[in-house]
Amino acid sequence: xxxxxxxxxxxxxxxxxxxxEKTVGYVKAVDGxxxxxxxxxxxxxxxxxxxxxxxxxxxxLRLYNQTDGEIFIDDKDTSYFFMKRSEAKEYLRKHYIxxxxxxxxxxxxxxxxxxxxxxxxxxxxFLIKNGENKFIDFMLSDLKGKRMHFRRKVQIVFQDPxxxxxxxxxxxxxxxxxxxxxxxxxxxNEAFDIVKEILVNVGLKKYHVDRYPHQFSGGQRQRIAVAxxxxxxxxxxxxxxxxxxxxxxxxxxxxxxxxxxxxELNAGYLFISHDLGVVRFISNYVGIMYLGRMVEYGDSDEIxxxxxxxxxxxxxxxxxxxxxxxxRDRKQFIIKGQVPSPINRPKGCFFSPRCKYAxxxxxxxxxxxxxxGNNHFVGCYKYEPKS
Amino acid sequence: MSEPVLIVxxxxxxxxxxxxxxxxxxxxxxxxxxxxxxxxxGETGSGKxxxxxxxxxxxxxxxxxxxxxxxxxxxxxSKDGKKEYIDLTKLPPHQFTRIRGRHIAMIFQDPMTSLNPxxxxxxxxxxxxxxxxxxxxxxxxKRAIELLRKVGxxxxxxxIDDYPFQFSGGQRQRIVIAxxxSCxxxxxxxxxxxxxxxxxxxxxxxxxxxxxxxxxxxxxxxxTHDLSVVAEIADKVMVMYGGMQMxxxxxxxxxxxxxxxxxxMLLNCxxxxxxxxxxxxxxxxxxxxxxxxPNLCPFLPRCPRATDRCRKELAEFKEVEPEHFVxxxxxxxxxxxxxxx
Numbered sequence: 001x002x003x004x005x006x007x008x009x010x011x012x013x014x015x016x017x018x019x020x021e022k023t024v025g026y027v028k029a030v031d032g033x034x035x036x037x038x039x040x041x042x043x044x045x046x047x048x049x050x051x052x053x054x055x056x057x058x059x060x061l062r063l064y065n066q067t068d069g070e071i072f073i074d075d076k077d078t079s080y081f082f083m084k085r086s087e088a089k090e091y092l093r094k095h096y097i098x099x100x101x102x103x104x105x106x107x108x109x110x111x112x113x114x115x116x117x118x119x120x121x122x123x124x125x126f127l128i129k130n131g132e133n134k135f136i137d138f139m140l141s142d143l144k145g146k147r148m149h150f151r152r153k154v155q156i157v158f159q160d161p162x163x164x165x166x167x168x169x170x171x172x173x174x175x176x177x178x179x180x181x182x183x184x185x186x187x188x189n190e191a192f193d194i195v196k197e198i199l200v201n202v203g204l205k206k207y208h209v210d211r212y213p214h215q216f217s218g219g220q221r222q223r224i225a226v227a228x229x230x231x232x233x234x235x236x237x238x239x240x241x242x243x244x245x246x247x248x249x250x251x252x253x254x255x256x257x258x259x260x261x262x263x264e265l266n267a268g269y270l271f272i273s274h275d276l277g278v279v280r281f282i283s284n285y286v287g288i289m290y291l292g293r294m295v296e297y298g299d300s301d302e303i304x305x306x307x308x309x310x311x312x313x314x315x316x317x318x319x320x321x322x323x324x325x326x327x328r329d330r331k332q333f334i335i336k337g338q339v340p341s342p343i344n345r346p347k348g349c350f351f352s353p354r355c356k357y358a359x360x361x362x363x364x365x366x367x368x369x370x371x372x373g374n375n376h377f378v379g380c381y382k383y384e385p386k387s
Numbered sequence: 388m389s390e391p392v393l394i395v396x397x398x399x400x401x402x403x404x405x406x407x408x409x410x411x412x413x414x415x416x417x418x419x420x421x422x423x424x425x426x427x428x429g430e431t432g433s434g435k436x437x438x439x440x441x442x443x444x445x446x447x448x449x450x451x452x453x454x455x456x457x458x459x460x461x462x463x464x465s466k467d468g469k470k471e472y473i474d475l476t477k478l479p480p481h482q483f484t485r486i487r488g489r490h491i492a493m494i495f496q497d498p499m500t501s502l503n504p505x506x507x508x509x510x511x512x513x514x515x516x517x518x519x520x521x522x523x524x525x526x527x528x529k530r531a532i533e534l535l536r537k538v539g540x541x542x543x544x545x546x547i548d549d550y551p552f553q554f555s556g557g558q559r560q561r562i563v564i565a566x567x568x569s570c571x572x573x574x575x576x577x578x579x580x581x582x583x584x585x586x587x588x589x590x591x592x593x594x595x596x597x598x599x600x601x602x603x604x605x606x607x608x609x610x611t612h613d614l615s616v617v618a619e620i621a622d623k624v625m626v627m628y629g630g631m632q633m634x635x636x637x638x639x640x641x642x643x644x645x646x647x648x649x650x651x652m653l654l655n656c657x658x659x660x661x662x663x664x665x666x667x668x669x670x671x672x673x674x675x676x677x678x679x680x681p682n683l684c685p686f687l688p689r690c691p692r693a694t695d696r697c698r699k700e701l702a703e704f705k706e707v708e709p710e711h712f713v714x715x716x717x718x719x720x721x722x723x724x725x726x727x728x
Contacts, residue, residue: 048585217673218431247430247612252656252669274585276660277615281667304660318590320615321661322654324638334590338555 001075001119002268003037003060003236008069010052010059014343027342029055031292032069037285039235040262042269044283044300046276048315050339051289053272057238060270061156070095073154073236075119080139081146092139096123097132152182155229159241161221165213171199171224172209178232194231201264202227202257219250223257230261238270243278255282276319280304285375288312291342291350293366298376308378310355311335349380357382391460392573392606393419393442394472398455400434400441407679411437413630414455416704419574424600424607426621426638428614428653430674434630435610439576443493444475444483452476461490461573489519492567496579498559502551508535508562509547512569519570534565538595557588564596571603578610593620614657618642626650629675629685632704636711646707646718648692684714692717 011026030052037043045053059066062082071079079095080088103112109128113121127135158164165174175198176191178184185191196206202223213221222242229237239258243251255278262269273279279286280300287297288309296309307313317333335354340346346353352362361367361381369377370384400412412434419425429435440446442457458472475486495501503511512531513524522530528547535543538561540554551559560580567575577596581589597620600607609620617624617638624641626634626649634647645651652670672689684690687697696716704714 048587219673247674248614248653249430249656249670250673252658252667253671255658256667256669275658276586277658280660281658281664301663305663315586316660318587319660320590320593320613320619321659322614322618322642322657324618324642326618326661334594335587336591338557338588339585 001036002039002041002073003043003270004070004072004075004119005036005056005060006034006070006072008033008056008059008071009067010055010064011067025343028292028345029342030059033287033289033292033294034069035285035287035294035297037236037268037270039268040266041284042262042271042282044271044273044279044286045289046273046279046286046315047289048274048339050291050342052292052342053289054240057156057240057270057272060236061154061238062150072119073150077123077139078146078150081143081150085140088140088143089136092136096127096135100124100127148182152178152232153234154236154238155232155234156238156240157222157225157229157242160245161218161225162213162245164225165221165228167213170210170212171195174213174224175199175209175228175231178228182232184232198227198231202230202261203253217250218246219253222246222250222254226254226257226261230265230267233265234267236268236270238272240272241274242271244273244275251278258282276304276316288315291339291345293350294379295351296376296378296380298373302373302376306373306376308372308376308383309351309380310357310382311351390421391418392421393460394456394458395438395442396456396458398438398441398457398476399453400437400446400450401453403449403451404678409677410630410680411450411677412441413680414704415627415630415632417625417632417635419606419608421573421606422600422604424609424620424622426617426624427608427610427627428612428617428624429627430612432629432674432677433627434677435627436578437630438627439493439578439608439610442475443487443491443576444478444480459486459491459574461486463490488515488572489570490572491574491576492570492572494560494563494567494575494577494580497583498556498563499551501563502559504551507548507550508554512547512562512566515566516569530569531565534569535562537599538562538565538568539591540565556584557591560584560588560592561595564592564599568599568603568605572605574606574608575600576608576610579612580609581616582611582613589616596620614642614653626653629680630677631685632712632714633686634711634713635704636708640708640711644711646711646713647715648690648717648719649686651719684716692719 008030009032010030011028013023014025014027015021016024033056035043045056047053058064060071065083070077080091083091113124116124172192172195175195176188179191179194185194192209195209199206199208204220204223243254246254271279271282283300286300286303287294290311296303296312307316314333314335337354348363348365349367352358367379367381369379372378372383396416398412398415402409402411415438427435441452455476457475459475460470460472509528509531513527516527516530517524532543532547535547540546540558540561581592584592611617621638624638625632628649634650645654655668656670658664658667670689675685682701684697684701687693694717702714702716704712707713
């Protein structure tokens, strides 16, 4: 499995006070999200602004350290790579040593190992064999090299290509920088050869290497941004609204480019967008997010054709379709009000105050996920199996 | 019965800059009736916003109008019950203030930048109402509260004294709509009114605008790059490209029988969430640069159906069916291609 995200949480503290800062609360941007993604596949994260989809992307890219949860890439634990040493130690204690100590009180080591998923087994086997201190030392050894490798394997494309490309650098130097930094090319000439090759690959011309970003149109700039992400041949590319700033006709070009590139690199894509049409087209799997949690996730077609969660229903019915015959009366589907603040979230299911189907248990406890179809999960009490 | 509120004839807006002339709007004509909504679709640089700014009289130097008429009708200017039109292109700036805001109002894309952050909503609404209508401040405040209620702001009488930042994005856009409607204009121009908003909020705003249009009998122009929004709200659609109209028809015709290659290709490259599409067909190439364009079809460099004739002369904007106009020498004959019903 290329990417595994287990129970990811990211809270941003709200601080008050001038000299003595006090944390008065948390913005729970991401609150317990799990999903996984294989090579060559695309996972679409959909939601309205403030639902935490971009925070997930940035946390996986390790621009933020997570508050809780694990991120495995290529079955390797990358969660602690960018933490301070003390924090990393704490993470390893909490996620490995404490768990081992707790579990082995109840059952034997071999039983414990047997129940573990394959990707975690190696870590625990090493821990059992070598003891705590050696385990921590081993995990924290060569962090710099691990970070370098991680940065090479995980790349991002941002929404606005104008602000994500340095206006003072030529396309050639923008694209050759990662090659030289990671030692893929030995010198500038060698790097430029690779750059020219990838420029043609993303639909630009070889002579574009000497140009500056402002000399390109929006669509071309996004091609450069895609080229920069792809040039290191990463395994995982995080695409944060890569087509939102583009015109419709150009948007289709970029989507097509991304698809072609994916089959060439066999990379996994995490596609973050609020555009439901684009997500449906490009994704194999989809997660619909609301206030930091997924309300519904599963196979893309299954979700879009057979949506179950009241929020998904409202979202899909609110999104206009390019077909005037389908206009009709949408009023019944329009949800009133707006997304509540992620600081003071409603009790129980976060969507319950706006939900027209809400009944008694909804306001008490956040619902678990129920399987309602083939790889289709819904977090809603409406679908609780009747016992 | 059709009652034209606005008649635009062969309107052109050029900008003289050091490098040459930018022909942002290059011969646009249309008629808009009372209680009708026109959707103007186009990509960046297609001239859709400049057309509307020209109608609002907001074109400043180096921009100018070399040709064309904008005929606008309002009862205030009619004498003896006779219907009269005034040409907005000939109107001196100081007289334009009587039209702008009072008879033609505009809603912009970003509600944060179109409200002044330093003044309360009350200040901004009362100012507009008092400027255009001869009422006392108390009366203006009453009307403002009434309008806010109508656009769905809860506790309007208290919240009117809040500052713009205290409202959410959707609420801000509601306030901008309320200000736009405050003088009961004959024509409301909305420039991408929902682009900055989330889908569920967008649906609320579109629903609100539809309701208000029916209530006030306003003619509306929606400028957008989103064909889905147009399908949702417009009666008539005008597709623009490179400062020219490519196609104009009622909304059903545009989506079912897109005759211009550009419209046709545009509809084929929108990914949809309600239907599975195996493949997208992007339009190759880049949007045109409007600097000293040749007098040819602006879509020519990207058009797969281009003929020799296209390279020689510009096609006229011709009526191919009643109320269906197309500018093309080689229009798409058959209806929507595969994939969609």
